[in-house]
Amino acid sequence: MTALGSIKLRITGMGVIFYSPFATEKIQEGEDYLSSNFENPDLVEAEALRGGIVGINLGTPGDFILNIYAGYPNEDHVTKSAYKLRAGIEVKDEIICVRDLFDLMNWSRNISERQIISLENGFYHMTFLSDEPSSGILGDDQIISLYLQRLEEMPKLKFNGIPTLC
Numbered sequence: 803m804t805a806l807g808s809i810k811l812r813i814t815g816m817g818v819i820f821y822s823p824f825a826t827e828k829i830q831e832g833e834d835y836l837s838s839n840f841e842n843p844d845l846v847e848a849e850a851l852r853g854g855i856v857g858i859n860l861g862t863p864g865d866f867i868l869n870i871y872a873g874y875p876n877e878d879h880v881t882k883s884a885y886k887l888r889a890g891i892e893v894k895d896e897i898i899c900v901r902d903l904f905d906l907m908n909w910s911r912n913i914s915e916r917q918i919i920s921l922e923n924g925f926y927h928m929t930f931l932s933d934e935p936s937s938g939i940l941g942d943d944q945i946i947s948l949y950l951q952r953l954e955e956m957p958k959l960k961f962n963g964i965p966t967l968c
Contacts, residue, residue: 806870815904824894825854836906843963853892861968864941883931890957927951
């Protein structure tokens with residue numbers, strides 16, 4: 803597995819979103835997309851199933867460290883991780899943007915370079931693995947490992963509403 807980088811995120815909402823810019827083209831600058839389109843669990847699930855705006859419920863606000871790798875995790879890491887989630891995403895713009903869910907309340911296309919993952923265009927399996935921080939408090943510099951495996955087509959996924967990691 804190859805390390806692709808690390809992103810430190812302060813999350814004020816209950817989750818994080820992943821997307822390639824094509825998926826947010828319909829959102830107007832300043833629009834409250836969260837209230838109009840992303841508070842309905844069925845809509846969030848449908849968007850995640852198509853690999854557009856992939857919303858992940860982290861269960862808490864806080865500080866998170868996202869360590870990003872190419873490929874699939876080894877089975878030992880999967881087995882030992884307390885929190886696991888598999889999702890998928892379509893990349894068309896050679897980047898994935900990573901943002902606080904609450905950024906959807908007052909949308910801006912502007913994003914820090916530190917919140918961008920560079921990848922080839924295509925479909926990817928996203929494997930999220932995490933554990934409770936040593937403090938015992940979720941969101942207290944919690945480390946999340948994200949593994950990105952390129953696929954020929956969008957993976958077949960099933961969620962029970964909003965994709966949830968913690």
